[in-house]
Amino acid sequence: MKPTNTRGGRNFRDNKFKGQEKRGKTKHQYQKKKKSWQLIDKETEKLRESYHSIDVSKIKQFTDFPLSKKTLQGLKLSKFDRPTEIQREAIGLALQGNDILGAAKTGSGKTLAFLLPVLECLYHQKWSPMDGLGALIISPTRELAYQTFEVLKRVGKAHDFSAGLVIGGKLLKEESTRINRTNIVVCTPGRLLQHMDETINFRADSLQILVLDEADRILDMGFAKEMNAIIENLPNTRQTLLFSATQTKSVKDLARLSLQDPVYVSVHENSEYSTPVQLEQNYIVCELHDKMNMLWSFIKNHLKSKVLAFFTSCKQVKYVYEAIKRLRPGVTILALHGGMNQLKRVDCYNQFCRKKNAILIATDIAARGLDFPAVNWVLQMDCPEDANTYIHRVGRTARYEKDGESLLVLLPSEEDAMVQLLQEKKIPVEKIRVNPKKFYNMQGRMESNLAADKELKASAQRAFIGYLRSVFLMSNKKVFDVHKLDTDKYAGSLGLAIPPRVRFLKREEKRIAERNEIKKSKVKNDKKLESVDQSDDLGRKLDNLKSRLAPGSDDDSEDNSNDDESESENDREEGQRESENSDESENSDNEDIDQVYRESGNKKGQALDFDIEDNVEDLFTVKRTVLPSDSDSDQEEVTLTETASSLNGDNQTLKKKGKNQTKAAVAKKLLKKMVKVNTKVVFDEEGEMVRDVLKKPQAELSEGEEGEEEEDRGIDIGKAKLRMRKEDQIDKQLYREKIKQKHKEERIKKKEKLRAQKRKAEPEVDDDEEVEAVLDVRGDEEDDDPLSYIPDPDKVYGPEDSDTEQGYREIANSSDEEEYSPQLKRRKLKDMSPSNSDNEDDDISDDNASVSDGDSDEEDDDSSNEDDSDNDDDDDMDTEHGLEVDEAIAMKLLTGRT
Numbered sequence: 001m002k003p004t005n006t007r008g009g010r011n012f013r014d015n016k017f018k019g020q021e022k023r024g025k026t027k028h029q030y031q032k033k034k035k036s037w038q039l040i041d042k043e044t045e046k047l048r049e050s051y052h053s054i055d056v057s058k059i060k061q062f063t064d065f066p067l068s069k070k071t072l073q074g075l076k077l078s079k080f081d082r083p084t085e086i087q088r089e090a091i092g093l094a095l096q097g098n099d100i101l102g103a104a105k106t107g108s109g110k111t112l113a114f115l116l117p118v119l120e121c122l123y124h125q126k127w128s129p130m131d132g133l134g135a136l137i138i139s140p141t142r143e144l145a146y147q148t149f150e151v152l153k154r155v156g157k158a159h160d161f162s163a164g165l166v167i168g169g170k171l172l173k174e175e176s177t178r179i180n181r182t183n184i185v186v187c188t189p190g191r192l193l194q195h196m197d198e199t200i201n202f203r204a205d206s207l208q209i210l211v212l213d214e215a216d217r218i219l220d221m222g223f224a225k226e227m228n229a230i231i232e233n234l235p236n237t238r239q240t241l242l243f244s245a246t247q248t249k250s251v252k253d254l255a256r257l258s259l260q261d262p263v264y265v266s267v268h269e270n271s272e273y274s275t276p277v278q279l280e281q282n283y284i285v286c287e288l289h290d291k292m293n294m295l296w297s298f299i300k301n302h303l304k305s306k307v308l309a310f311f312t313s314c315k316q317v318k319y320v321y322e323a324i325k326r327l328r329p330g331v332t333i334l335a336l337h338g339g340m341n342q343l344k345r346v347d348c349y350n351q352f353c354r355k356k357n358a359i360l361i362a363t364d365i366a367a368r369g370l371d372f373p374a375v376n377w378v379l380q381m382d383c384p385e386d387a388n389t390y391i392h393r394v395g396r397t398a399r400y401e402k403d404g405e406s407l408l409v410l411l412p413s414e415e416d417a418m419v420q421l422l423q424e425k426k427i428p429v430e431k432i433r434v435n436p437k438k439f440y441n442m443q444g445r446m447e448s449n450l451a452a453d454k455e456l457k458a459s460a461q462r463a464f465i466g467y468l469r470s471v472f473l474m475s476n477k478k479v480f481d482v483h484k485l486d487t488d489k490y491a492g493s494l495g496l497a498i499p500p501r502v503r504f505l506k507r508e509e510k511r512i513a514e515r516n517e518i519k520k521s522k523v524k525n526d527k528k529l530e531s532v533d534q535s536d537d538l539g540r541k542l543d544n545l546k547s548r549l550a551p552g553s554d555d556d557s558e559d560n561s562n563d564d565e566s567e568s569e570n571d572r573e574e575g576q577r578e579s580e581n582s583d584e585s586e587n588s589d590n591e592d593i594d595q596v597y598r599e600s601g602n603k604k605g606q607a608l609d610f611d612i613e614d615n616v617e618d619l620f621t622v623k624r625t626v627l628p629s630d631s632d633s634d635q636e637e638v639t640l641t642e643t644a645s646s647l648n649g650d651n652q653t654l655k656k657k658g659k660n661q662t663k664a665a666v667a668k669k670l671l672k673k674m675v676k677v678n679t680k681v682v683f684d685e686e687g688e689m690v691r692d693v694l695k696k697p698q699a700e701l702s703e704g705e706e707g708e709e710e711e712d713r714g715i716d717i718g719k720a721k722l723r724m725r726k727e728d729q730i731d732k733q734l735y736r737e738k739i740k741q742k743h744k745e746e747r748i749k750k751k752e753k754l755r756a757q758k759r760k761a762e763p764e765v766d767d768d769e770e771v772e773a774v775l776d777v778r779g780d781e782e783d784d785d786p787l788s789y790i791p792d793p794d795k796v797y798g799p800e801d802s803d804t805e806q807g808y809r810e811i812a813n814s815s816d817e818e819e820y821s822p823q824l825k826r827r828k829l830k831d832m833s834p835s836n837s838d839n840e841d842d843d844i845s846d847d848n849a850s851v852s853d854g855d856s857d858e859e860d861d862d863s864s865n866e867d868d869s870d871n872d873d874d875d876d877m878d879t880e881h882g883l884e885v886d887e888a889i890a891m892k893l894l895t896g897r898t
């Protein structure tokens, strides 16, 4: 198997441009090729003869199938020896040329069941790059297409076909030059259709075999438009293979594909369960506001596992990923959703494949077909749309003879209906309870993270709306009822102190109610329609909307030409949830038409200030920051729009109902509410927070710089207090250490005195022994020193002068206010130093000088050298009183001085 650009390109050029002198060589090559074709003819003839005598019961190895040597070679290289059940059943039938509807449990090897017939089909036709497109494999997501392409490359390695991966997120132009020479195209529907529409030389009329992987998904409403258009471009004479763990049998769907007497191959139809037997499935019931804590507790209890956690919407995945990552759970966190660019998606996919322990937070784009190795757990944080989605999600674990576990998190309002759905689908799922001892609450931490990071807060708000909208849009209202959700508590659980306004809900409800009314009185409605036609303005708006809704409209083609990167294209292409944007926009547009009708009915002949664009926007855009008014004007609301949330921004559009507000007034309000403004957080490609290179981290700032920085962005009292408290702790530690040191020295001196007295009494004692004894005592003391972990004060503040100790005593007696002012303390210390100079910088340089001049006697005498417990100064200070008496005297002296 060769990528299109190399093999195909070379052959094409060889034939066209080679000079006269090379013709002989070309002829020779042709004869060689002819010979090999004759050999292939013989081989294929023999193989074809044995197709009709395939006995499935006798097939134990792949070699038992009448497969070409090249295919068997590829299988051997990929270490596939024995076919799985679906492969045994389906391959023979497909080789015989049947259309197949293949159904088998997740992870049972359906990919090879269609790839081998594809390779054999083209091999038997002696397909070459010059023949163009021979096989088309369509997958619902880019990741699945990528994965299938990788398997194809491995098992088709010995073949000479050209193959190409045609998915969004790559350069269309580059693909266009190669696609016409590609024999096997693995693609997603949106991108394929784009080539069919825009690539001039792309032809599919000689297609031999079409494969729809995850057929039910590809044929459902999400891809209906693309698939109908694609199928129109394909010849009817092709062979068609459809595979899925939840195979569609819908006659309507299959009629669109014009299948010819399809054979239904369902190897697990009669099995007791529709999910793998080695999969252990449980569910818990959990309140919506406990979900984040649930996830956190799960992660903390499964740090050594590979976990795939599903959420409903992209926005939730984005937020949960960011929020969890910042809490540093102690395991790799990854995210996969349709809003990511292609490179990141592939990178995330590969990373999760490689990792032994990791948590992948994903939308349903990871639900189907993906073969991540050795996933231990599938966690469904949000209830799946239906039982089929459940089957595909849990199918990411317990694949091909491996074990796995799954946990479904249900809300009390979802439990009964969902469990019933699962039972009907033969899914064995057991209810379990959370162990309260292992349930951790991290809401407070999330709240403080959100308070410190405006972007994270905005992300939480989007996640909040995203979830509610997805629940609202679910078709099964028995399971999903948005009105049963406690949205305030849910917002709190995401770390949001103020729940964002959910305006779309009210508006949608209103619209639905109004639409129902309209349906009731059909005659009245017709009159409204007439009046719509009469209104020029409305007519224009209607035309606009209609043209946007019409398939193949300008807007559509614009989307398509946008190199598959537009969100709606992404969303159509990805899993069910993520196709919502396009579906939603269609819905919303329909709603808008309804509303235009309604408005026209209500305000006959009047000019309407109803703005369609605005309305569409409103439904899908969350106003980021909604600040409730303060106590004196409870009825008023200040809304900062997304672009205007920064008080420094020039484009501020601060709105206040009633009267205009000055910036100062708004700023005051924000300060009152402790809202932090103007904090810019930049993230790198990996999603890591990047420190502003121009700003030093707090620890590196000198006093002056710190002040400057605070001046720049206003005083952050909270931070300042925290910093002061930290410094105060260091001061206290240093003081304690000094006292400890003093006590130690006191004890040593006492012991020495005792020994000296003993020596006088017993002069024959050996001197060496005495020194040893002293050393022993000191060694023990040092080992037991409980403060040995305390940082070297010289490293924290720089070396201190000899009066430091006195300074600390004074600080110990100072007022509370002084206690919280380490800078003040330090200044006092310096003032009290005999070597004090007016210039602080001089002090610093003096200190440095004494450090560098390590050999000087002066330094030896320096009492700040704390390692030197035997220094002379201390001896001088010995008053021969007890320590407590000494301290009392010192205190008296100090108090007298101040």
Ligand SMILES: Nc1ncnc2c1ncn2[C@@H]1O[C@H](COP(=O)(O)OP(=O)(O)OP(=O)(O)O)[C@@H](O)[C@H]1O
Pocket: 079, 080, 081, 082, 083, 084, 087, 104, 105, 106, 107, 108, 109, 110, 111, 112, 244, 245, 368, 369, 370, 371, 395, 396, 399, 400
């Ligand atoms: N004959 C085989 N021998 C050994 N391993 C196999 C064989 N066939 C498939 N596998 C392995 O089984 C795993 C699942 O295969 P595959 O992805 O084709 O399953 P699937 O049925 O398509 O699953 P899903 O329904 O989730 O898409 C893969 O890791 C694949 O390498």
